[in-house]
Amino acid sequence: MLIGPFTQILPMTGMPLKGALQDEQLPVIHNGGVVAEDGKILAVGDYKALQQAYPDQELQFIDQPMVLLPGFIDCHTHICFDGNRSRDYAMRIAGKSYLEIARAGGGIWDSVTKTRVADTVTLAENTVARANRHLMEGVTTIEVKSGYGLDFDSELKMLRAIQQASLHTPATLIPTCLAAHMKPKDYAGTETEYLDWVLSELLPVLKAQSLTNRVDIFIEETAFSPAAATSYLRAAAAKGFAATVHADQFTAGGSEVAVATGALSADHLEASTDKEIQLLAQSNTVAVVLPGASLGLGMPYAPARKLLNEGACLAIASDWNPGSAPMGDLLLQAAVMSAAEKLSAAEVFAALTFRAAPALLLTDRGRLEAGLLADMQAYPTNDYRDILYFQGKLKPCSIWKNGETVTAL
Helix, strand or coil: CEEEEEEEECCCCCCCCCCCCCHHHCCCEEEEEEEEECCEEEEEEEHHHHHHHCCCCCEEECCCCCEEEECEEECCCCCCCCCCCHHHHHHHHCCCCHHHHHHCCCCHHHHHHHHHHCCHHHHHHHHHHHHHHHHHCCEEEEEEECCCCCCHHHHHHHHHHHHHHHCCCCCEEEEEEEEECCCCCCCCCCHHHHHHHHHHHHHHHHHHCCCCCEEEEEECCCCECHHHHHHHHHHHHHCCCEEEEEECCCCCCHHHHHHHCCCCEEEECCCCCHHHHHHHHCCCCEEEECHHHHHHHCCCCCCHHHHHHHCCCEEECCCCCCCCCCCCCHHHHHHHHHHHHCCCHHHHHHHCCCCCHHHHCCCCCCCCCCCCECCEEEECCCCCHHHHHCCCCCCCCEEEECCEEECCC
């Protein structure tokens, strides 16, 4: 199928994986088209030239001004959960601290309690609904964490729900085991004993049932120490699990562990100092910033500008979760953060596409070029700069997943 013509196509090709980007580096194809077959891109280029090169292709004619981009990749979400924490949010904006909210029965444990009593079908339906909303906003690949179970049966239930959900949404769901979200309140042992339990009892079952090949751990004073996390991540790697890390959200130290253990990404980074920024910039660990958490918690943004200037690979993800980032609007968050951190359009779109892909070990998406998946989104405008200018209010009007048009879900 030949799809086009598009007023502009941003293929996101030919740009480096790391470091600052200027908009002058952003390739733009004017009056372009895309040829897709069997879910993949055959060619991208001038529409008239593609018509001549592929005369027998079925046409999907675009009859209005549109700007085409790769589908966004959200490499950090918690969209598998039940209930909400609006009570927490009301307390937070009224001035209560994180610890005060937790002592009053809120926080992560509140979501654990609600998710534990939900059945697999409910969790799968919740996940599908959120994934489909994300998809209609241009997010075609979505990482989804467990971590609101924190016991054997509930973690398995969450990951099975994510697996079931993946069968009922066109979006790609990438599952991650976050059993190391916090030490459960109902676990009597130490943090090390709990992590050893995850390693010896839970991860082998996840591997045997092909539920996930990824783990995550929250390194923070209220969660797990850097020393315990280092041992856990190295042991998980020995079992064949790739890793990501909740790092430097309130205190620094987590990103240093992520780099030392070869984690794919270090996520949050609001508390990262110059030391952590340098470590990330000199590594292959993707620096994932989560503006939704900053908005939800009323905290400063992660130092995205400094990370790029020092040469890091920067991705932007939504952190969609019931507590600190309930909004889940990836484009809105990225647009608002770009104004605060002075990120160019090229840097933002890179952070949502090909620079987010390595955080999930994906090499088949994030750019529009021959051989990659035809995951695409088009915006009703003739100028790509409008997408960030309208700060998330301009939504895609057409989405393609594996070359197939996605209709209202």
